[in-house]
Amino acid sequence: MNAIDGTTSSFHVRSTDAPxxxxxxxxxxxxxxxxxxxxxTLPLQNVVANLLVFINAHLAINHANQVAVxxxxxxxxxxxxxxxxxxxxxxxxGDVLMTEPDQPDPTPHPPxxxxxxxxxxxLVEQQILSNLRSLLTSSPPSSHTTALIAGALTTAMTYIxxxxxxxxxxxxxxxxxxTSSVLPTADAINAPADxxxxxxxxxxxxxxxxxxxxxxxxxxxxxxxxFAAQRNRVPIDVLKLAGDTVFLQQASDATGGVYIAPxxxxxxxxKEGEDAAVVRAQGxxxxxxxxxxxxxxxxxxxxxPGAEEVDFRAACFCHRKVVDIGWVCSVCLSIFCEPLPDxxxxxxxxxxxLPANHNVAPAVVPRKxxxxxxxxDGGTPRPGGSTPAGSTPGGGTPMR
Amino acid sequence: MSASVQALEYLESLPGMVFTRLYQxxxxxxxxxxxxxxxxxxxxxxxxxxxxxxxxxxxxxCWIRPEAKPEKEQAISILERLHILKVSDLQxxxxxxxxxxxxxxxxxxxxxxxxxxxxxxxxxxxxxxxxDVQFLDTFxxxxxxxxxxxxxxxxxxxxxxxxxxxxGTKQLLEEGNFVAMKGGYPVISQEGFTFLLQDVNSQVWRxxxxxxxxxxxxHMDHVDVLSFLFTLGSLELGQDYRTQNLTATQRTFLDDxxxxxxxxxxxPNRFYPTRLATTLTSDAGALLSSSSxxxxxxxxxxxxxxxxxxxxxxxxxxxxxSVLQIAILNLFSNLSRRFPNLVSGKLxxxxxxxxxxxxxxxxxxxxxxxxxxxxxxxxxxxxxxxTVVDQIRLWQIEGDRMSSTNGFIMKDFRDFAxxxxxxxxxxxxxxxxxxxxAKRCFFVSKLEQMQTYxxxxxxxxxxx
Numbered sequence: 001m002n003a004i005d006g007t008t009s010s011f012h013v014r015s016t017d018a019p020x021x022x023x024x025x026x027x028x029x030x031x032x033x034x035x036x037x038x039x040x041t042l043p044l045q046n047v048v049a050n051l052l053v054f055i056n057a058h059l060a061i062n063h064a065n066q067v068a069v070x071x072x073x074x075x076x077x078x079x080x081x082x083x084x085x086x087x088x089x090x091x092x093x094g095d096v097l098m099t100e101p102d103q104p105d106p107t108p109h110p111p112x113x114x115x116x117x118x119x120x121x122x123l124v125e126q127q128i129l130s131n132l133r134s135l136l137t138s139s140p141p142s143s144h145t146t147a148l149i150a151g152a153l154t155t156a157m158t159y160i161x162x163x164x165x166x167x168x169x170x171x172x173x174x175x176x177x178x179t180s181s182v183l184p185t186a187d188a189i190n191a192p193a194d195x196x197x198x199x200x201x202x203x204x205x206x207x208x209x210x211x212x213x214x215x216x217x218x219x220x221x222x223x224x225x226x227f228a229a230q231r232n233r234v235p236i237d238v239l240k241l242a243g244d245t246v247f248l249q250q251a252s253d254a255t256g257g258v259y260i261a262p263x264x265x266x267x268x269x270x271k272e273g274e275d276a277a278v279v280r281a282q283g284x285x286x287x288x289x290x291x292x293x294x295x296x297x298x299x300x301x302x303x304x305p306g307a308e309e310v311d312f313r314a315a316c317f318c319h320r321k322v323v324d325i326g327w328v329c330s331v332c333l334s335i336f337c338e339p340l341p342d343x344x345x346x347x348x349x350x351x352x353x354l355p356a357n358h359n360v361a362p363a364v365v366p367r368k369x370x371x372x373x374x375x376x377d378g379g380t381p382r383p384g385g386s387t388p389a390g391s392t393p394g395g396g397t398p399m400r
Numbered sequence: 401m402s403a404s405v406q407a408l409e410y411l412e413s414l415p416g417m418v419f420t421r422l423y424q425x426x427x428x429x430x431x432x433x434x435x436x437x438x439x440x441x442x443x444x445x446x447x448x449x450x451x452x453x454x455x456x457x458x459x460x461x462c463w464i465r466p467e468a469k470p471e472k473e474q475a476i477s478i479l480e481r482l483h484i485l486k487v488s489d490l491q492x493x494x495x496x497x498x499x500x501x502x503x504x505x506x507x508x509x510x511x512x513x514x515x516x517x518x519x520x521x522x523x524x525x526x527x528x529x530x531x532d533v534q535f536l537d538t539f540x541x542x543x544x545x546x547x548x549x550x551x552x553x554x555x556x557x558x559x560x561x562x563x564x565x566x567x568g569t570k571q572l573l574e575e576g577n578f579v580a581m582k583g584g585y586p587v588i589s590q591e592g593f594t595f596l597l598q599d600v601n602s603q604v605w606r607x608x609x610x611x612x613x614x615x616x617x618x619h620m621d622h623v624d625v626l627s628f629l630f631t632l633g634s635l636e637l638g639q640d641y642r643t644q645n646l647t648a649t650q651r652t653f654l655d656d657x658x659x660x661x662x663x664x665x666x667x668p669n670r671f672y673p674t675r676l677a678t679t680l681t682s683d684a685g686a687l688l689s690s691s692s693x694x695x696x697x698x699x700x701x702x703x704x705x706x707x708x709x710x711x712x713x714x715x716x717x718x719x720x721x722s723v724l725q726i727a728i729l730n731l732f733s734n735l736s737r738r739f740p741n742l743v744s745g746k747l748x749x750x751x752x753x754x755x756x757x758x759x760x761x762x763x764x765x766x767x768x769x770x771x772x773x774x775x776x777x778x779x780x781x782x783x784x785x786x787t788v789v790d791q792i793r794l795w796q797i798e799g800d801r802m803s804s805t806n807g808f809i810m811k812d813f814r815d816f817a818x819x820x821x822x823x824x825x826x827x828x829x830x831x832x833x834x835x836x837x838a839k840r841c842f843f844v845s846k847l848e849q850m851q852t853y854x855x856x857x858x859x860x861x862x863x864x
Contacts, residue, residue: 019439053510053511056509056510056511057446057449057510060430060433060434060509060510061434061439061442061446062434063434063679063681116426116508116512116513116514116515116516116517116518116519117512117513117519118426118427118430118509118512118519118634119519119634119635119636119639121509121510121512122512285450286450286451289446289447289449289450290447290463293443293446293447294443297439298439298440298442298443300465300468301440301464301465301467301468301471301472302443302463302464302465302468303462303463303464303465
C-alpha cells in the first residue's frame with residue numbers, strides 16, 4: 001500500500017464529503033412594459049415554464065437545496081415563493097403587537113393530488129404560479145416603467161442571511177448557550193470570510209432574470225447591495241433576456257457570478273443577428289441548465305461564461321444619467337454629470353473651487369509617463385476602475 | 401462504508417437489462433440521480449438533459465477546467481457503470497449521450513405529466529384514525545431501536561434482548577450475517593458491530609440490500625422491489641398512500657417494511673411512510689437531524705443533532721440517557737461515570753483495540769464520533785481533535801498491517817511512457833490501488849474502464 005500510514009492521509013475527513021446544500025434566490029423581473037415588447041418572441045409564460053423546470057432541477061440535485069423566488073415589479077417587490085408571512089396584527093395606533101399571532105394553518109393541503117409529479121416540485125410550482133397570477137392581476141397601472149431591482153436584491157440578501165443563520169450548526173439566538181447567543185450575527189458574518197476552508201452550512205446565490213433596461217435611477221441602492229453581496233460572498237448571476245443595463249454586468253463581475261445575455265451577444269450581424277438572437281433566447285432552458293445550475297461547489301471545476309467586457313460606467317448623482325466622463329467631488333466622491341451650478345457638492349455641501357477653464361475637455365497628454373510610474377509591476381488597471389491620471393487642478397476631477 | 405456507496409455497489413452488480421426496466425419510472429430516475437451520483441456527475445447529467453444531440457468528449461472537456469479532469473473521469477465512469485451515459489460515435493469522435501429511458505424519465509420527473517403514477521397515489525379520504533408525524537416518528541424509532549437492541553443485547557451488554565421483533569426481521573439479520581444463532585441465542589457478528597456504528601440511513605440501506613439479495617428465495621421480482629424502494633424515498637412524511645395500484649410483490653414487501661418500521665400500515669389498504677423511508681433517497685446533509693434517531697429527544701430539535709464531546713485528552717462526554725447509545729459508546733470507550741443526562745469516559749488504547757478485535761474499524765469509530773458530535777464541536781473546522789483522530793488510526797495500524805483488495809494487476813507494458821500513461825489514467829479514474837515504477841506494473845480495483853482505455857489505445861495506434 002502506498003498510503004498505509006494513517007497519518008499521511010487527510011486526517012480531518014468529514015463524514016459527509018457532499019457539498020453543502022445551496023439556496024437559490026431567483027429575482028424575476030416582471031415589468032409588464034418590457035415583457036409586452038417581448039410578447040411575440042419570448043412570452044412570459046415560456047420563460048416561467050422554463051424557470052420552473054430549472055427550479056425543479058435545482059431541488060432535485062440535493063434534498064436539502066432551497067429555493068426562493070421574488071418578483072420585482074414596477075411598483076413593489078413581491079415574494080412568489082416561499083409565500084410571504086401574513087402581516088403582523090397591529091393595534092389601533094398601527095404599532096405591531098408584540099404577541100405571537102395564532103398559528104393559522106401552516107400547511108394547507110391542496111385538494112388535487114397528482115401522483116405523476118414529485119410532491120415538493122408540485123408545491124413550489126403551485127405557489128409560484130398562483131402568486132404570480134395574483135400579482136399580475138392585482139397590480140394597478142403604474143407610471144414607473146422599470147423594475148425595482150434594488151428592492152428585490154435587498155430583500156434577497158436579507159432572506160439569505162436569515163437562511164444562513166438558521167442553517168448554521170449552532171442554531172438561533174434562542175439556544176441556551178448564553179455566550180454564543182450574544183453575537184450570533186457576528187458569527188454568521190464572519191463565517192463566509194473563511195469560507196474557503198470552513199464547512200459552510202449553506203451556500204447561497206442570486207439569479208436575476210432581467211428584461212428591463214435603464215436602472216440608472218436606482219444606481220446607489222443597487223451598488224450598495226452589490227457590495228453587500230460581495231462581502232457575504234453571494235454570487236449574483238444575471239440572465240439578461242432583453243434591455244441593457246450597465247449595473248447588472250457590474251453586479252455579476254464584482255460578486256463572481258455568471259452573466260449571460262443570450263439575446264444580446266455582440267459580434268453578430270445586424271439583420272440576421274436579430275433572428276439568431278430570438279432563437280438563442282428561446283433556448284433559455286439550456287442556458288439555465290448549463291450556465292446557472294452549477295452551484296458554488298461545481299463552479300470550482302467548470303469553465304463558466306462571463307461577460308468578456310464589463311461596462312464599468314457609473315451613474316451621476318444629480319440626474320441619474322450613465323456617464324462616461326463626469327465630475328467627482330474630491331471630498332465625498334459623488335459623481336456629477338455637469339459642473340455644479342454654485343460649485344457646492346450636492347451630497348456633502350463642500351465648496352469646490354472649479355478652475356477657470358473647467359468646461360474645456362481635460363487634457364490627456366501626460367498620461368503615459370505617469371502611468372508607468374504608478375504601476376511599476378506592469379499590471380494594467382481595470383478599465384475605468386480608477387480615475388485617469390490626467391487630473392485637473394481644483395475640486396472637480398474628470399472621471400471616466 | 402456510507403449508505404450511498406453500498407447501494408451504488410449493489411446497483412453496479414446488476415445486469416444492464418435491470419436498469420432498462422428500473423429507469424422507466426420517473427421516481428427511480430430521480431432517486432438514482434439524487435442519491436447515487438457524485439456532485440460532478442449530477443452537473444454533467446443536468447447539462448446534458450435537454451441536449452438534443454450527443455456531446456463530444458472534446459466539447460465536454462472545454463467546459464471543464466483542466467485541473468478538474470480527474471473529477472470528470474470519475475463522474476463519467478460512474479455514469480457509465482450505472483448505464484446512465486452511453487458512449488456513441490459522432491463523426492469519428494468519442495461522444496456521450498444520456499440513456500434514452502433515463503433521460504426521458506428524469507425529464508418527466510422534472511416537468512410532471514405521464515401516467516406512470518410513480519410518486520405514490522395518496523388516499524383522498526381520511527382514515528379511521530389520525531396519524532401525525534410525531535406518531536410516525538415514535539413508531540419508526542420504536543421498531544428500529546428494537547432491532548438494534550436485539551443485536552446489542554446479544555452482545556451481552558446487559559440489555560434486555562427480548563424486545564419483540566418479527567421473525568422475518570430476525571431471519572433478515574441472520575441472512576446478512578449480522579447475528580448468528582448459537583444454541584438458540586443470537587450472537588452478534590463482526591458485521592453486526594459494523595452495522596451498529598453506521599448512521600440510520602446506512603443501516604436501512606444495508607438491510608434493504610440484504611433483502612434485495614434474498615428476493616429470489618422469496619420468489620419476488622427484485623426490480624419491482626427496488627423500484628418501489630426508490631418510490632418510497634420520494635413520498636411525503638405524514639401523508640397516507642393507497643396500496644391498490646401496487647403489484648402483489650410490492651404488497652408483500654410493504655408488509656415486511658412495516659415490521660422494520662419503515663412504513664406504517666393503519667389499514668390493509670393504506671400506508672404511511674415513516675422518516676426512515678422518506679430519507680432513503682436524501683443526502684447525508686439532510687439526514688443530520690434524523691441520524692440521532694436513537695436519542696430520546698425529539699428528532700427535530702437542534703440539540704439532538706449531536707451529543708458527543710471529545711477532548712484532546714481523549715476524554716469523552718456524551719449527553720444522552722439512551723441505553724442503546726450508551727451501549728454503542730461502550731463498544732469502543734471506557735465509560736466511567738453516569739449522570740441522569742450525561743455519561744463520561746475515556747478513549748484508551750485498550751478500549752479501541754478491543755473494538756478493533758470485534759471487527760470495528762477505526763474509520764467507523766471516527767465517523768460515528770464525527771456524525772454525532774455536539775453542535776459546539778461542529779462549529780470548529782476540524783470537528784474532532786486531530787490528535788485523537790490520528791491516535792485512533794495509529795492504534796488500529798499497530799495490530800493491523802495488512803489489508804487486501806480484490807482487483808487486477810497490469811504489467812508487461814511496452815515502454816515506460818505507455819506504462820505511465822495508463823497508470824495516470826487509472827489514477828484519474830480513482831481505481832489505482834498500488835503502483836511500482838521500477839517493475840512497471842500497477843494494480844487496479846476495477847477493470848472495465850481500463851479495458852476500454854486499452855482498446856481505444858489500440859485503435860489509435862493501428863492507423864498511425
